[in-house]
Amino acid sequence: MHISEGVLSAPVLVAGVAMAAAGVSVGLKKMDYERIPQVAVLSSAFFVASLIHVPIGPSNAHLILNGINGLLLGWLCFPSILVALALQALLFQFGGITVLGINTVNMALPGLICYYLFSRLVNRERGFISLGAAFACGLVAVFLSGILVALSLLFTEESFMSVAKLIVLAHLPVMIIEGIITLFCVAFLKRVKPELLGGIHEKGS
């Protein structure tokens, strides 16, 4: 969920840039040069995956996948999402320069939180716990993103209350879909490529 240009107030934008800068710099520090190709190719995969529209009843929604992004990349999800958003802004003019910071935080911070909450559980042997954690990971990440978007609006202007509520409501069906997709995706990766789930960020030197 992008916040468009021109909606948010200066303090919110500045806070967004500061938090994004902190997250991205930690991410960059944890990312060796050797790992740049991996992170980049996965970022492009997430970029392409976010172009997929899945049907929800009569409507459809595009995938966000910040839960699984956090799960795979840990802190590196900050630079990964920043770059993906910058490319979206440049190629499609979705979002822009001044909201890049806050949008990065709204997407990447939930991914990071989910990484800390669920990464261990997802990597458990027991299928049931692992899949439950995967579902929760997809769901919680989108839910937190919705909450962060709503908070960004509320900190800008209290009269945004009803808009913020609507946005959280609109996130509810997407949350469930993301949970399901994350669940199946993790189940698939566990069978096909378990080392991907082990965390790219922990490997190597």
Added chain:
Amino acid sequence: MIEEHFSTGESFVHGLDPRIKIIVAILFSVVVAVSSSFLALIPALVVSVLLVALTRLSTRKVFYRLLLVNGLILFLWLLLPFTFKGETLFTIGPLAGTKEGIWYASRITIKCNTILLTMIALLATIPIFTLGHAMDKLYFPDKIIHLFLFTYRYIHVIFQEYHRLINAMRIRGFIPHTNLHTYRSYAYLVGMLLVKSYDRAERVHRAMLCRGFDRKYYTLSRFSIKIGDIVYLSLMLAAILGLVVLQWRLII
């Protein structure tokens, strides 16, 4: 699908030094984003329209882009006038539209479109690879530029991969509906994209090592500041300063 619609052209703006364009775009957008007075915002909108006019891009394409993004703004127009507290201006049945809401919605509309037009005029007219090199010259962090350029490079490859997979699904009679089967298929599609990307990354990395990758990104592009760049920069700085004066004279 994924194309740089505006990056090629023969206009004066396309020929400007990308570093200048990046600096101007950032400064201008930031000033517009923090402005609130219509006295500053309306001239800013006029300036951004002029900037786009200078690029001689197809009006239809630019308009189409604006239309897509303004869908969200329309949503705000439907909500804000009725949810803002303030002086009632008109009523539709039980709904009361407030003056403050309308002002707020118009302010957002102008700001959003101004920044968008500036982005199209200044940043979208730089090819992405050149943009990366220009960011390098402007001392952006090394790793982020590597990541940016690599990601852009592989978006196309992975998009093709995606197309192959989705075509294979369609040939086998996949029709998306709201059901578990659809979501599972899409999840496997995403999973497959991630697996293929991971394998590809390994190959890319090895290929880079074979070619002597030493953590630097060498570029052949040389940028040079010409008279046109200086004129453009000065005019834009003057315009930005003008906006700052218009905006903050009202506050102080």
